[in-house]
Amino acid sequence: MNYKIENPRKLTRDLLVSLGLYLLPVVLMFGYFYIVNEKPWQNTIAENLHIARENIPSWLQSSFTHLRKWGLIVLAIAVGFIEVIAGLYENRRWTRNEKILDLVCFVAPKLLFVPVLTFFSLRLLPVLLPSAKDAFIWVPFWWGALIIAVADDLTQYWYHRLHHQVPFLWRFHRTHHSAPYMGMSMASRQNIIYTIFFSQIYLIAILTYLGLGLPALFVGGIKSLITLSAHSSIKWDKPFYTNRWLHPAGWVLERLISTPATHHAHHADTTDDGIGHYKGNFGNMFFIWDMIFGTGIITRKYPETYGVKSYREEEWYAQFLWPVFKSKKQGSELSRGGPVVADES
Numbered sequence: 001m002n003y004k005i006e007n008p009r010k011l012t013r014d015l016l017v018s019l020g021l022y023l024l025p026v027v028l029m030f031g032y033f034y035i036v037n038e039k040p041w042q043n044t045i046a047e048n049l050h051i052a053r054e055n056i057p058s059w060l061q062s063s064f065t066h067l068r069k070w071g072l073i074v075l076a077i078a079v080g081f082i083e084v085i086a087g088l089y090e091n092r093r094w095t096r097n098e099k100i101l102d103l104v105c106f107v108a109p110k111l112l113f114v115p116v117l118t119f120f121s122l123r124l125l126p127v128l129l130p131s132a133k134d135a136f137i138w139v140p141f142w143w144g145a146l147i148i149a150v151a152d153d154l155t156q157y158w159y160h161r162l163h164h165q166v167p168f169l170w171r172f173h174r175t176h177h178s179a180p181y182m183g184m185s186m187a188s189r190q191n192i193i194y195t196i197f198f199s200q201i202y203l204i205a206i207l208t209y210l211g212l213g214l215p216a217l218f219v220g221g222i223k224s225l226i227t228l229s230a231h232s233s234i235k236w237d238k239p240f241y242t243n244r245w246l247h248p249a250g251w252v253l254e255r256l257i258s259t260p261a262t263h264h265a266h267h268a269d270t271t272d273d274g275i276g277h278y279k280g281n282f283g284n285m286f287f288i289w290d291m292i293f294g295t296g297i298i299t300r301k302y303p304e305t306y307g308v309k310s311y312r313e314e315e316w317y318a319q320f321l322w323p324v325f326k327s328k329k330q331g332s333e334l335s336r337g338g339p340v341v342a343d344e345s
Contacts (some may be wrong), residue, residue: 002097014293019155021292025150029143040138048056082120093313094178101316102185107189108320113201125209137211144215149285152203152219153240157289158311159198161282167341171333177278180307182264186231192320223285230258237261241300261300268303310342 019165031096033039035177126133139147175191208217229236237259254262262283268276280295281287310333318327319332327334333342 017292018158019270021154022151024234025143025147026139029139029147032143042138045136089113095313097313097316098179098181101319102189104320105175105189106185108192109195112166112192125206129209132210136210139212139215141215141218144212145218148207148212148215149219149304151221153223153283153285154289156198156284157286160284161295164279164282166330170341171322174308174333175322177267177308178311178314178319180269180305180311181233182231182267182306183233184231185230186267187228191322193322226257227284230260230263232260235302250300254287254300255291256288257285258283261302262287262290262296263299264302264306265297265299267306269305269307269309273303275299276303310338 058183136144162175163169172194174189176186176189176194179186179189204213204216204220207213237250237254238261240246241252243263253259258281262281265275265277266281268278270276271279277297280297281290281291282295287296312327312329312332313331314327314332314334315325317325318332322334326336329335331342332338333340
């Protein structure tokens with residue numbers, strides 16, 4: 001990985017644009033209320049709860065509640081099974097070490113965050129925010145979903161971008177890029193520190209406490225579906241590039257959300273082929289952030305090779321738990337006294 005400090009003027013401009021993007025859906029929502037002459041924030045909590053139950057179909061509530069609880073896990077396992085059966089991991093060094101790492105990264109956060117979420121939701125939030133319970137129950141479902149989608153995904157764009165552009169942070173994100181293959185398992189393949197400091201679990205817990213639980217579940221479910229499909233080795237977006245009548249839809253799709261073509265480019269181990277772009281394409285759910293900030297490229301092609309050139313097949317526990325555990329591979333970025341960022345060659 002080559003690192004270069006960003007131009008301070010560009011960075012400042014991008015941050016100011018981001019501030020405007022954060023505020024935009026909120027401003028639009030209040031503009032809408034002004035036009036229709038409504039002030040739902042003046043209603044009682046009971047009145048807003050009644051309105052919400054009337055306007056949100058029960059099937060929608062049930063669907064996204066179950067999707068977050070077990071649906072995404074089942075979907076991820078099913079997609080992974082298809083990838084293995086189709087031989088998409090063959091000849092790509094999916095070794096025992098890689099399999100253990102992928103499995104641990106998939107399972108451990110789900111087991112770890114259940115008790116954390118329970119404590120955070122039931123014990124900590126009422127103490128920290130005693131008067132904020134259901135404070136934003138008045139926000140309509142679709143406006144809440146839009147506000148949350150922008151705030152959550154734009155924040156994750158910056159979190160992701162900084163881990164590629166600040167050398168100190170790179171090793172916390174390196175595990176996600178170390179695999180020499182792409183697949184469903186890559187979506188959750190992260191160092192535990194990276195996961196702990198940015199997890200939708202906290203966001204969903206806080207928003208549920210504030211009265212925005214269903215929009216948060218909805219956005220979380222959609223985002224998980226998009227990120228899973230973008231990491232998958234199943235190139236579902238290819239028909240949009242090969243069928244002329246689908247080109248207009250493909251043009252919009254690849255600029256709006258992450259697709260296999262754009263996100264696989266981010267996981268390439270080189271930029272020399274004109275396809276790989278690990279120095280950009282940072283978007284998670286929305287690719288539009290890369291379009292706005294000039295960090296994205298679109299080629300409609302897929303890299304031949306993935307991973308990082310400095311990869312030494314470090315032990316799964318070192319990749320998952322660094323810096324608590326260090327790698328024994330000499331010269332590794334994850335070893336004791338190893339380089340912060342290894343030369344990419």
